[in-house]
Amino acid sequence: MKNVKYGKCIRCGKTYEAVPDLTVCECGGILDIIYDYDYIKTRLTKEVLAKRDQRTMWRYRELLPVEESTELPPLRVGWSPLYEEPRLAEQLGLKRLWVKDDGQNPTASLKDRASAMAVAKAREAGAKVIACSSTGNAASSLAGNAAAAGLETYIFVPSRAPKGKVAQLMTFGATVISVQGSYEDTFELSKAAIDRWGWYNRNAAINPYLSEGKKTVALEIMEQLNWEVPDYIAISVGDGCTIAGLWKGLKDLHAIGLIDRLPRLISAQAEGCCPLNRAIETGKPWHPMEENTLADSIAVGVPRNAEKALHAIRESRGLTVNVSDEEIMAAQKLLGKTCGVFGEPAGVTGAAGVKKLCEAGVIGREDTVVSVVTGNGLKDVANAIAACGDPITIPGNMERLLEAFAEKGIAVK
Amino acid sequence: MKNVKYGKCIRCGKTYEAVPDLTVCECGGILDIIYDYDYIKTRLTKEVLAKRDQRTMWRYRELLPVEESTELPPLRVGWSPLYEEPRLAEQLGLKRLWVKDDGQNPTASLKDRASAMAVAKAREAGAKVIACSSTGNAASSLAGNAAAAGLETYIFVPSRAPKGKVAQLMTFGATVISVQGSYEDTFELSKAAIDRWGWYNRNAAINPYLSEGKKTVALEIMEQLNWEVPDYIAISVGDGCTIAGLWKGLKDLHAIGLIDRLPRLISAQAEGCCPLNRAIETGKPWHPMEENTLADSIAVGVPRNAEKALHAIRESRGLTVNVSDEEIMAAQKLLGKTCGVFGEPAGVTGAAGVKKLCEAGVIGREDTVVSVVTGNGLKDVANAIAACGDPITIPGNMERLLEAFAEKGIAVK
Numbered sequence: 047m048k049n050v051k052y053g054k055c056i057r058c059g060k061t062y063e064a065v066p067d068l069t070v071c072e073c074g075g076i077l078d079i080i081y082d083y084d085y086i087k088t089r090l091t092k093e094v095l096a097k098r099d100q101r102t103m104w105r106y107r108e109l110l111p112v113e114e115s116t117e118l119p120p121l122r123v124g125w126s127p128l129y130e131e132p133r134l135a136e137q138l139g140l141k142r143l144w145v146k147d148d149g150q151n152p153t154a155s156l157k158d159r160a161s162a163m164a165v166a167k168a169r170e171a172g173a174k175v176i177a178c179s180s181t182g183n184a185a186s187s188l189a190g191n192a193a194a195a196g197l198e199t200y201i202f203v204p205s206r207a208p209k210g211k212v213a214q215l216m217t218f219g220a221t222v223i224s225v226q227g228s229y230e231d232t233f234e235l236s237k238a239a240i241d242r243w244g245w246y247n248r249n250a251a252i253n254p255y256l257s258e259g260k261k262t263v264a265l266e267i268m269e270q271l272n273w274e275v276p277d278y279i280a281i282s283v284g285d286g287c288t289i290a291g292l293w294k295g296l297k298d299l300h301a302i303g304l305i306d307r308l309p310r311l312i313s314a315q316a317e318g319c320c321p322l323n324r325a326i327e328t329g330k331p332w333h334p335m336e337e338n339t340l341a342d343s344i345a346v347g348v349p350r351n352a353e354k355a356l357h358a359i360r361e362s363r364g365l366t367v368n369v370s371d372e373e374i375m376a377a378q379k380l381l382g383k384t385c386g387v388f389g390e391p392a393g394v395t396g397a398a399g400v401k402k403l404c405e406a407g408v409i410g411r412e413d414t415v416v417s418v419v420t421g422n423g424l425k426d427v428a429n430a431i432a433a434c435g436d437p438i439t440i441p442g443n444m445e446r447l448l449e450a451f452a453e454k455g456i457a458v459k
Numbered sequence: 460m461k462n463v464k465y466g467k468c469i470r471c472g473k474t475y476e477a478v479p480d481l482t483v484c485e486c487g488g489i490l491d492i493i494y495d496y497d498y499i500k501t502r503l504t505k506e507v508l509a510k511r512d513q514r515t516m517w518r519y520r521e522l523l524p525v526e527e528s529t530e531l532p533p534l535r536v537g538w539s540p541l542y543e544e545p546r547l548a549e550q551l552g553l554k555r556l557w558v559k560d561d562g563q564n565p566t567a568s569l570k571d572r573a574s575a576m577a578v579a580k581a582r583e584a585g586a587k588v589i590a591c592s593s594t595g596n597a598a599s600s601l602a603g604n605a606a607a608a609g610l611e612t613y614i615f616v617p618s619r620a621p622k623g624k625v626a627q628l629m630t631f632g633a634t635v636i637s638v639q640g641s642y643e644d645t646f647e648l649s650k651a652a653i654d655r656w657g658w659y660n661r662n663a664a665i666n667p668y669l670s671e672g673k674k675t676v677a678l679e680i681m682e683q684l685n686w687e688v689p690d691y692i693a694i695s696v697g698d699g700c701t702i703a704g705l706w707k708g709l710k711d712l713h714a715i716g717l718i719d720r721l722p723r724l725i726s727a728q729a730e731g732c733c734p735l736n737r738a739i740e741t742g743k744p745w746h747p748m749e750e751n752t753l754a755d756s757i758a759v760g761v762p763r764n765a766e767k768a769l770h771a772i773r774e775s776r777g778l779t780v781n782v783s784d785e786e787i788m789a790a791q792k793l794l795g796k797t798c799g800v801f802g803e804p805a806g807v808t809g810a811a812g813v814k815k816l817c818e819a820g821v822i823g824r825e826d827t828v829v830s831v832v833t834g835n836g837l838k839d840v841a842n843a844i845a846a847c848g849d850p851i852t853i854p855g856n857m858e859r860l861l862e863a864f865a866e867k868g869i870a871v872k
Contacts, residue, residue, distance in 0.1 A: 152800075193795060212844075238857050385607055437635035
């Protein structure tokens, strides 16, 4: 790869050749992929991009750690819509607001970006099997992207994962192991199995290429904004890999001169599980927390990518915000009703955070904000059903309809 | 609209000015929108399209019945991926096979194409409220597209509609009326309410513009195939509007010279509810049927757009195929495992039909086929869960994993 120099440990600084099955440093630290920006600068410009037809995450190939000869995975991942939301901006009291709907990916979450990258690298490694542990979205995205590419998958999920996510990945032909325990237990068993059988590893905090896939969400946001940098980008945070990837993408663009400043990150976590935000807020090292939130995709008590995530939030002079489950479900309805975007609970946690920061007066009239929705609400309808209540239910006649409207106080226009 | 001549009754031939709130003919017949192809031919060419940046259904605006000044609805509808599937083609014994994944739309079904059109026309009509009856997908797509555009919705669903679909549309802020009865009862109540309150009508067999939205799936397929016409296009059929729209799009392209021949349609219905296919197969008028299939989106015993659908199938020298619920669920797993595409039961019924026709030797080695997946599997996980069975469920330790693999006969590579 002419564009990649090496993998570098974020803890001890040791460097490693960027082989396809790169994992962690011998010191246990997570690796970061280091690019040759001088080389990339000569290849990837705004003009080059403007002429490029491809509308997937792979349109930024110069900034991605894949060989030029690597066959790309089949599913159409990335280039999700970025909607400007003037009515919601008005309602929240923001200058401008955009929603990036990453639920519009093949398996309906941002994780497709990482899984597509995993499939590309597994192909480079000559692997036939990929494995991971996941709260759900990484699992189904890996299963889908691997199935499309003809690769086998072994997937470890905590037994609390919503049935819809499990059904989705089983439909993709994955061998699924549901672990009766926490995400931590699930992760450890997957690690042991991967070590034992030598499968290609798609655990996001171990495989340094996955953040590089996720960073494409940042590249797209900036290109879709015509390179005009917003003040803030808000996103939900669980394991820490996604916000780290987001920041990496922004720093890449800054390094090659496609943007002239960096936005501040808004790290949104659930009140019941916010070990990373708590570390930022207290200035102390992070400590494990219970996983008390219905936002299952970010219910991560032991974040595996804490270092990169904390670094990203701090380096961006980021804001932290912790929201209750009620605030999350209110944000789901708000985005649905105002924007026509249906996000899963973890998917709308960033937007819940933006709302809370607006109400607290931390951000407001002078600020421009992008809120990333990381997964589709159809992934977890049980919570949406609970939040919505029941529809008006009647037999098929007009008298009963009029009665029902009257009872509910609906004044029909 | 310079490109539109008028609406014309498909039964009696009477023509109507193409006003935004056009419904049915005074004779009860459904209208068809008639275009000025000579005018359109001078505007829409392959070269013009190749240079066009927009990747939504609206890139074909010259072939769509909207005023040039109409503000388009906000959600990104259309330009869903068309995947070539060489492995599945090989397995089924086809020359070439493509899957058009229309579950990759904002609310996860092809119906977004019709709902986006409804929103555009409602805006032209100056309406603030849109209503419809639906087995589910039209409902949630209308709710989502209308919410994004700031319009109110009243939606009538049969009480058997899957909870996920209902939760989705309630999250979009719709007023939902769940009717204890058949789709027919639901439709009649919605019609009465629309007449009473003068809401904009998004019932597909009444509003002639909706097929025009749906036809964009055909326009995209042909452009994505670089205008090389396949032998067959397969799609599931319920109310009849979708296959009628598909055919309309193909005929449009033929009329303006963008394609030089027409494919044959494959009309796939559920064995337990196939009134349209039965009419074709017996050569007799269609008769209502029970709604005995788990593919809820096509469980339509009284198809509201029978005439247009039957005409489309016949004119294309189309094939009919009726599949059992077991064949539908097998197709869901086949598409998931081989293509990484997760379709809802009705969504994969077209593919189930293709498989059945291949096995019967009706189509084969000489044939090229496009199969349209009309909705995302996440819309109805209950059936997927039932079809998939349970995952391997164990506590988090390696001994139990080895035992479980041994029990299930899984030989790990």
